[in-house]
Amino acid sequence: MTFRDPLFLILFLLVPLMFYLQKRQKDSYVRFSSSLFLKGLNLSLKGLVTKHLFLLRFFAVAFLIFAVMRPQAPVEGTKIKTEGIDIILAIDASSSMLAEDFKIGAKRSNRLAAVKEVVEDFIEKRTNDRMAMVVFAARPYTVCPLTLDYNWLKQSIERIEVGMIEDGTAIGSGIAASLNRLKSTPAKSKIIILLTDGRNNMGDISPLTAAGAAAALRVKVYTIGAGTTGYAPYPAKDFFGNKIYRNVKIDLDEATLKEIAAETKAKYFRATDTDSLRKVYEEIDKLEKSIIEDQGYLEYNELFYIFVIAALVALLLEIILRNTLFVKLP
Numbered sequence: 001m002t003f004r005d006p007l008f009l010i011l012f013l014l015v016p017l018m019f020y021l022q023k024r025q026k027d028s029y030v031r032f033s034s035s036l037f038l039k040g041l042n043l044s045l046k047g048l049v050t051k052h053l054f055l056l057r058f059f060a061v062a063f064l065i066f067a068v069m070r071p072q073a074p075v076e077g078t079k080i081k082t083e084g085i086d087i088i089l090a091i092d093a094s095s096s097m098l099a100e101d102f103k104i105g106a107k108r109s110n111r112l113a114a115v116k117e118v119v120e121d122f123i124e125k126r127t128n129d130r131m132a133m134v135v136f137a138a139r140p141y142t143v144c145p146l147t148l149d150y151n152w153l154k155q156s157i158e159r160i161e162v163g164m165i166e167d168g169t170a171i172g173s174g175i176a177a178s179l180n181r182l183k184s185t186p187a188k189s190k191i192i193i194l195l196t197d198g199r200n201n202m203g204d205i206s207p208l209t210a211a212g213a214a215a216a217l218r219v220k221v222y223t224i225g226a227g228t229t230g231y232a233p234y235p236a237k238d239f240f241g242n243k244i245y246r247n248v249k250i251d252l253d254e255a256t257l258k259e260i261a262a263e264t265k266a267k268y269f270r271a272t273d274t275d276s277l278r279k280v281y282e283e284i285d286k287l288e289k290s291i292i293e294d295q296g297y298l299e300y301n302e303l304f305y306i307f308v309i310a311a312l313v314a315l316l317l318e319i320i321l322r323n324t325l326f327v328k329l330p
Contacts (some may be wrong), residue, residue, distance in 0.1 A: 073231075214264045
């Protein structure tokens with residue numbers, strides 16, 4: 001049994017107040033000329049019940065409070081089953097991600113800004129998947145742990161900037177940090193979506209060693225190689241401080257990314273512009289979902305009427321007994 005509105009539990013604070021007010025009421029009494037007439041007399045069972053008959057009123061109030069809290073019993077045949085997986089979004093935040101070979105609308109954009117916009121769209125399409133975000137450059141950094149709070153996740157994306165971590169590309173360390181977030185989760189299906197535009201040149205863990213660990217933990221690592229092939233326009237400043245572009249060769253290690261994906265029974269994707277990047281995340285979105293049981297139910301049986309009936313019985317019983325068997329005189 002569960003309660004739909006448990007906050008009404010606070011109404012139980014009225015019970016001590018009622019008890020206090022009851023005790024302040026003066027009982028009716030009969031005067032005797034001497035206490036000798038009462039010496040040796042004990043309180044009878046009837047007298048004891050009469051003295052505590054008011055407790056039925058307290059039971060009635062308690063039952064009514066339980067009724068207001070809306071007790072419910074789930075219908076076993078309506079247990080909710082949803083689709084969901086644990087996903088780590090691992091994103092390269094090295095300086096090469098500043099290359100401006102992507103577009104947002106008609107405006108030129110750097111790779112990281114385009115990735116952030118596409119990833120936000122990807123997050124909005126999820127409904128039951130727990131997601132976390134890890135960024136990496138010379139070392140990995142967990143921006144957001146596994147969560148179902150997608151608004152917080154999208155806010156966390158806005159904090160990602162090139163330069164927030166020492167420059168470099170530690171792909172192996174990025175995978176290892178992502179695995180650390182997944183290793184103890186109970187989800188049956190776990191994936192890492194790793195995006196980079198470079199070659200592993202930092203960190204103590206090689207990408208293929210990390211991929212082997214992922215395979216052992218049954219974690220699929222989908223890899224995305226971002227950026228145009230060959231040279232890309234990279235922003236710089238001229239002698240007068242004006243923004244100019246230099247063509248810089250970006251060394252994308254596609255062979256290693258393909259091996260990582262193959263080792264973990266996943267796929268490698270290539271994204272050379274914003275549209276192709278969006279299609280990559282859309283394809284990953286459709287690739288796999290696992291059935292998990294949620295803790296909720298679709299239908300509940302309302303049980304408040306049981307407590308309402310109990311409250312009425314307690315109240316009527318007090319009224320009947322107080323005016324029949326346990327009537328007080330005067």
